[in-house]
Amino acid sequence: MPRFMKRLNSFTALILLLLLVTACGQTGSNNQAETPAANTGTETSKSADGSITVEDATGTVTLTKRPERIITMEFSFADALATLGVQPVGAADDDDPALFMDEVKSKLTNYTSVGSRYEPNIEVISSLQPDLIIVDLVKHKEVMEQLKGIAPLLVLDDYQADYEQMLKNYMIIAKAVGKKAEGQKRLEEHEAKIADAKSKLQSTDLKVLPAVVNPKGFFAHSDHAYTGSFLAKLGFTDPVKDENSYPQLTLEQLVETNPQVLFLMPTEKETIVNQWEANSLWNKIDAVANKKVFTVERRDWSLARGLIGSEKMASDIVNSLGK
Amino acid sequence: MISSSHKGKQNRPRFLLFLFSVLVALLAIGILCSLKWGQAPVSWGALWDAVSYRTHDKTSLYIQTLRLPRALLACMVGVQLALAGLLTQLLVKNPLASPHILGINAGAAFAVVFGLVAFADLSMMSTVAFAFFGAAGGAALVLSLAGTSRNSYVRMALAGITIHFLLSALTEGLIILNQETTDSMIFWLVGSVSQAAWKDVQLLLPFFAAGLILAFFMLPSFKLLQVDEEISIGIGGRLSVIRIVGMLLVLLLAGSAVALCGPIGFVCLIVPHIARSLVGGRLTVLLPLTGLLGGVLLVYADFVSRFIAFPYESPVGLLTSAIGAAFFIYLARRNGGAAA
Numbered sequence: 001m002p003r004f005m006k007r008l009n010s011f012t013a014l015i016l017l018l019l020l021v022t023a024c025g026q027t028g029s030n031n032q033a034e035t036p037a038a039n040t041g042t043e044t045s046k047s048a049d050g051s052i053t054v055e056d057a058t059g060t061v062t063l064t065k066r067p068e069r070i071i072t073m074e075f076s077f078a079d080a081l082a083t084l085g086v087q088p089v090g091a092a093d094d095d096d097p098a099l100f101m102d103e104v105k106s107k108l109t110n111y112t113s114v115g116s117r118y119e120p121n122i123e124v125i126s127s128l129q130p131d132l133i134i135v136d137l138v139k140h141k142e143v144m145e146q147l148k149g150i151a152p153l154l155v156l157d158d159y160q161a162d163y164e165q166m167l168k169n170y171m172i173i174a175k176a177v178g179k180k181a182e183g184q185k186r187l188e189e190h191e192a193k194i195a196d197a198k199s200k201l202q203s204t205d206l207k208v209l210p211a212v213v214n215p216k217g218f219f220a221h222s223d224h225a226y227t228g229s230f231l232a233k234l235g236f237t238d239p240v241k242d243e244n245s246y247p248q249l250t251l252e253q254l255v256e257t258n259p260q261v262l263f264l265m266p267t268e269k270e271t272i273v274n275q276w277e278a279n280s281l282w283n284k285i286d287a288v289a290n291k292k293v294f295t296v297e298r299r300d301w302s303l304a305r306g307l308i309g310s311e312k313m314a315s316d317i318v319n320s321l322g323k
Numbered sequence: 324m325i326s327s328s329h330k331g332k333q334n335r336p337r338f339l340l341f342l343f344s345v346l347v348a349l350l351a352i353g354i355l356c357s358l359k360w361g362q363a364p365v366s367w368g369a370l371w372d373a374v375s376y377r378t379h380d381k382t383s384l385y386i387q388t389l390r391l392p393r394a395l396l397a398c399m400v401g402v403q404l405a406l407a408g409l410l411t412q413l414l415v416k417n418p419l420a421s422p423h424i425l426g427i428n429a430g431a432a433f434a435v436v437f438g439l440v441a442f443a444d445l446s447m448m449s450t451v452a453f454a455f456f457g458a459a460g461g462a463a464l465v466l467s468l469a470g471t472s473r474n475s476y477v478r479m480a481l482a483g484i485t486i487h488f489l490l491s492a493l494t495e496g497l498i499i500l501n502q503e504t505t506d507s508m509i510f511w512l513v514g515s516v517s518q519a520a521w522k523d524v525q526l527l528l529p530f531f532a533a534g535l536i537l538a539f540f541m542l543p544s545f546k547l548l549q550v551d552e553e554i555s556i557g558i559g560g561r562l563s564v565i566r567i568v569g570m571l572l573v574l575l576l577a578g579s580a581v582a583l584c585g586p587i588g589f590v591c592l593i594v595p596h597i598a599r600s601l602v603g604g605r606l607t608v609l610l611p612l613t614g615l616l617g618g619v620l621l622v623y624a625d626f627v628s629r630f631i632a633f634p635y636e637s638p639v640g641l642l643t644s645a646i647g648a649a650f651f652i653y654l655a656r657r658n659g660g661a662a663a
Contacts, residue, residue, distance in 0.1 A: 095500075119499060215447060217518070247635050250517055252385050253362045275447065275520060281384045 054175045057137045058155045066178035067132035071125055071151075074117060074158050075100065075299075076166065077134040079306025080173045082107040083186050090128045092117040101297075101304050101312065126150050134173065158305065160245070162229035166305060190307045197234070197314035200322045204235030209259035209287075212246065212302055213271040218254060219246045226305050227263075230313060236261075251276050255284055261321065262287040265298035294320045339608060342601065346615045350398065353622035357394040358386050360626070362634045393519040397625040397639070398618040399531045400516060400580045401590060405617020406538060407577035408591025409598075409610065413548040414569045415483075416476045419655060421591035422577040424483035425570070428586040429490035430461020431578065432512060436497045451526065454582035461490060462574050514585035514640030516625055523583055530579035537572050538610065545569065546606050587621070587640045589647020594620055596654060 052063045071090035072078040078091050082104045090112045093099055100108065112128060115121035117139060125133065130151040135144065138159040147153055154176050156169045167187065174183020198204075210227040212219045221227040221238070225245035228238035239257045240247065249257070254276075262285070264273060276282045287293050300312045359370055365382055373383035374391075407422045415424065423429065434457020435450055442449075468482035544565045552562065577591065598613040624642045631637040 116499070215450065242635075244635075250362065250389070250636055252389050253634060255381060255385075256363045270447065272518065275518075275522070278522075279384075279388050279520065280379075281381065281388060284381050284384070 052176060052178055054154070054172055056153075056155045056172060056176075057157045061152060061154055061176065063132065063152055063176065065131075067130075067152075067176065069128065069130045069132070070177065071114060071128060071130045071133045073114075073120060073133065073135045073140055074305075075104075075303050076158050076169070076305040076309070077156070077173065078108060078111075079104050079304055079308050080170050081177070083307050084174055084177060084179045084182055086177050086179070087111070089130060090114045090125060092120050099299050099303055101300055101308060103308050103312070104304070104306075122146055122150075132176065134176075161305070162224070162226060163233050163310065164229070166226065166310075170307060186307065190311065193311050194233070194314055197318050200318045201234065202322070206236055206260045206321075207239040207258070207286075208236040208261040208263065209239055209257065210263040210265065210296075210301060211249075212265045212267065212298060213273050214267040215271055217248045218250075218272055218276075220249050220254075220257075221245065221302070222247060227301055227313070230310055231317075234314070234317065251279060251281055255281050258286050260286045260290065261292040262294065263301065263316075263320075264293065264295050265301050266295060267298060292321075339602070342612070343615065346612075346619055350615070350619045350622060353619060353626060354394045354398065357397070357622060357626045358390045361385065361390055361629060388520065392521045392524045393516055393625070394622060395524050396519040396527065396584070397516045397621045399524070399527055400584050400587065401594075401617040401619070401621025402614040403527075403531060403534060403576040403580045403617075404587060404590040404621070405594035405598075405613045406534065406610070407573045407580075408617075409595040409613045410538075410545070410569050410573050410576075411591065412595055413545060414566055414573070415479050416548075417480060418596070419592070419651070420480065421589070422573050423487055423586070423591075424465075424480055425573060425577075426461030426465040426483055426486040426490065427458040427574065427577050428461075428581055429487045429494070430464070431455070431458040431581045432586065433457055433490040433494045433497075434460065436494050440497055440501045451582045455578050458578035458581060459574055461486060462570065462578075466570065512585060513638040514581075514587035514643075515636070515638035516584050516621075517628075517636040517638070519584075527579060527583055530575055534572060534576040534579075535614070537568075537575070541565070541568060541572065542606060542610060545610075549604065549606065585638075585640065588644035589651065590617055590621060590624075590643050592654075593647050593650045596650075 050065050052066060054061050069089045070081065070086065071092075072081060072088045073092045075093075078088060078093075078100065081088050085107075087108065088111050091108065092114050094116050095113055097105060097113070112124065114124045114128070117136075120140070120143060122143065125147065132154060133147050133151050134154045134156065135147060136159050137155050137157040140147070144153065144155070154173070156172060157165060158169060161169060170187065171180075171183055174180055174186075208231050210221040210225075210231065212221070220240045222240040222242040222245055223229065223232060223238040224243060225238075228240075228245075231238055239259050240249070264271075266273070282288055294316070296313075296316050300309055300316070303309075304312070358374065359365060359367070363382065363385055365373075365386065369378075369382045370386060372378045373386035376383075376387065379387075404422075408420075411420045411422050411425060412418055414420075417424075431454040434453045437457075438450065438453040465479070465483045465486045468486065469479040547562065547565060548569070580587075594617045595609075595613050598609055598616050602608045602612055621639070621643070624646075625639045628637045628639040628642045631642065
């Protein structure tokens with residue numbers, strides 16, 4: 001009898017564990033009403049028969065008409081659509097709309113989450129009956145065949161893209177959704193904003209290091225990362241030169257690298273930096289000694305990677321380093 | 324178990340003295356190397372100034388606040404994991420066992436990932452606490468499934484592997500469902516001492532000391548685990564008590580190490596075997612040798628792991644797993660041939 005009880009107890013423990021886990025999975029999901037949204041912009045299509053042809057990362061994509069039910073699989077694609085006044089019907093947001101920048105989110109009023117950017121929910125994507133899906137060359141390699149069966153794909157190299165590549169991607173998206181003129185105009189606006197930000201910066205002869213910090217590590221954004229290339233565009237130097245976009249640094253390496261400005265993107269409230277601050281080596285970093293350590297939002301700097309995101313980065317930089 | 328004639332020769336005091344002094348020397352050299360070579364170049368003179376605490380410039384601080392605690396932590400964790408491995412192998416009478424079959428690694432990993440998902444702002448200290456209690460929970464789960472009754476070795480191994488995979492599956496599930504919050508856990512899941520600070524050494528020290536003292540006092544009792552169950556009961560050993568204490572000791576040693584550094588693979592498995600092949604199965608010698616060897620191995624593994632992707636760190640668990648996996652196949656094949 002006691003043996004039976006013992007067994008029963010352990011089974012109850014297991015079931016409790018399972019329940020806990022499922023409960024956790026659900027807290028993240030949000031219930032977006034499934035209301036298809038049409039294009040809000042009004043403009044004329046370029047081609048005579050209304051068909052659109054663009055070159056993406058894998059070849060030529062021909063769309064018979066201007067797409068109206070678009071699904072974005074990366075934050076930067078949603079950013080691009082938001083600037084063009086196009087509403088995606090679905091977007092991969094890792095089940096957390098808070099990961100969108102506020103400005104982007106306010107423009108995406110009615111979208112259905114298709115789940116994680118890494119493991120998108122194919123069923124939801126299919127049920128939205130899209131006529132264009134914008135995917136990343138690297139991240140969505142595995143599901144590309146499946147998605148092709150649902151709708152035409154626009155494949156862009158976003159994950160490994162630097163700033164210039166992002167601008168090219170932006171124009172491809174603008175063309176694909178039939179808003180080439182608007183795209184061009186918005187791009188010029190963007191370039192003016194960046195030039196304006198640049199003019200407000202006194203000296204750009206600085207070693208500026210952006211980094212994501214979490215409780216376990218300090219992940220520098222190297223000159224190959226999107227943020228690093230954007231800083232280079234503004235005239236700064238990213239002191240971490242590496243093929244790898246996000247190498248992890250130890251305190252010793254950071255002190256050796258000795259950046260003059262640090263932009264930290266914390267994932268949690270308490271990160272490894274709290275530990276490092278207790279070490280007197282931390283104060284030997286020029287950025288710390290000169291009080292040039294700034295905290296910025298990771299979703300703006302690292303996740304967004306679009307026009308709106310870059311403009312936010314520029315304004316953050318001007319606020320921190322401008323005259 | 325022991326081919327007595329030549330192992331007997333090896334147990335001569337002079338040989339043992341030689342062996343232990345060589346290992347202590349190796350350990351000292353290993354720690355010295357860890358202090359000397361890292362990302363920043365340090366000259367011998369600066370190293371001497373730093374360890375004698377005469378200077379407090381940048382270079383000295385590297386050594387005093389980063390490299391020294393790191394080397395010590397690697398050594399302590401190595402000792403703890405190796406001892407935990409030896410004890411587990413004795414407890415479940417299975418030479419291929421390591422503490423993960425008691426659910427310790429998987430329990431700790433699950434608890435940490437669960438904590439990160441459930442509580443948005445988990446402090447460093449509470450992560451360690453979560454991991455330790457997760458390890459304890461995993462062990463308790465395995466024990467409650469297997470029981471401590473006689474001849475439960477096979478059941479223990481099966482229950483252990485079952486719980487290990489169940490908890491690992493749940494952990495994976497949590498990671499997939501919460502990509503953003505758990506990104507940082509990937510590094511923890513391989514095991515590393517690269518971020519060690521004095522605080523970590525302080526935190527581990529009580530576990531380290533208590534574990535060693537307990538192991539020392541339980542040494543005579545643990546010898547009973549080596550003989551057949553019938554015989555040890557015949558001598559009057561209270562096997563179930565010994566096994567529970569052994570289990571707690573494994574938890575104390577492996578649980579605290581895993582909580583602090585993540586699961587560092589295969590140290591627990593391979594070190595006891597190397598030690599056994601050097602001195603045979605006599606526990607009075609085997610136990611301290613296993614501990615010492617574990618410390619030496621991890622100090623060197625940590626040192627080498629710095630140079631795999633220089634100047635960036637690679638988790639030391641990656642290196643130990645790579646060595647360990649090859650060693651495991653060798654062991655399994657050899658033991659498969661001979662009656663173990």
